[in-house]
Amino acid sequence: MSISNRKKEIIRIAAKLFKEQGYRAVSMRDLAKALHMKASSLYNHIQSKEEILSHIILEVAEEYATSMRQIQNNDSSCKQKLKLLIELHIHIANKNSHGMAIVQKDWIHLKKEMEYYKNLRSEYENSFYEIIKEGIRNAELKEVNPETILFTLLSTLNTLYLWIPKKTELDIENLKKELPMLLLLGIAKTK
């Protein structure tokens, strides 16, 4: 069952508004106005406001889950896997920064799909954690608390959406070089 163009357009505009103002602050009337229609007409295309939110969030969450499974099956080093994960986050933040923002800020307002989303997210974070622990075990990473490493990486990667929209295409290529280097080797100059 494919999604009509009109429905796609509604979701696209909704994502923009939700990112700017927050899910709860955007009414169906606001959304309809941005699409030059009336709120009641929206319901010919979508079932509920929550359906829009679920669609936006699950699209992003499923892409992360799928990509993570591919990266895990890749038998490269821990550092190489981390580099791929950093690139994945930059890629998604660049392609769909609205979606990424909404995942971070409004997942709490999911109802029907809340459990499914939380499972996808746990699965992703657990896989990330395993990669880090393996890196410590085989001496690719420093012997510090693996949770602290997980946190510093995920907090940076999960907030890329705040920062990437300001960047041009050229900057993105530069970021793909600089960010793995900074996160792995730090910001301090070593003589």
Added chain:
Amino acid sequence: MSISNRKKEIIRIAAKLFKEQGYRAVSMRDLAKALHMKASSLYNHIQSKEEILSHIILEVAEEYATSMRQIQNNDSSCKQKLKLLIELHIHIANKNSHGMAIVQKDWIHLKKEMEYYKNLRSEYENSFYEIIKEGIRNAELKEVNPETILFTLLSTLNTLYLWIPKKTELDIENLKKELPMLLLLGIAKTK
């Protein structure tokens, strides 16, 4: 003009609920119920729901601004200043993780104090940026885009509130040692 104990208690409970559910999702009736009173009674202590939000956010924002001015007047090295800033964020996230969460998630819902808040935040981020640029100039930091460094540091520090509540006191002391090291020198083991 000092704040009554009852008002402090209202703000304290509000901060807890706002963090858990988001500012817009918590009604005055919800807040009143958590305080075992009726919504109308709240208005003997506060002027509006927005006043509670402003109070929570500005308390945190002003503490950052004040501390930043002290750190800037300190004539130590760039790395030493960054270490103090990292400790400042850990300190505030530990003391007031609700406030920090609300600053990040709900500043967008400020009305009267929005401009003041944005000024405090800009001032803080600009000072942070100047410290980084100085560090690059005098070869303490790597010669990469200073905005990228600012972003990696701030994104980690600004999301400490998500992570610190799970930590015990002992872990906090460990974090004050490990986090500056990880951010400055990276996570990779150097042989």
Added chain:
DNA sequence: GTCTATAGCCAGATAGAC
């Protein structure tokens, strides 16, 4: 597929008794 009209509910805030 879009509209007008509206149901049913909940929000922030106020008036006034006690």
Added chain:
DNA sequence: GTCTATCTGGCTATAGAC
């Protein structure tokens, strides 16, 4: 300082004409 009652207006969603 807390209460009950209520105002005013916003919300999501539906009914039914065109």
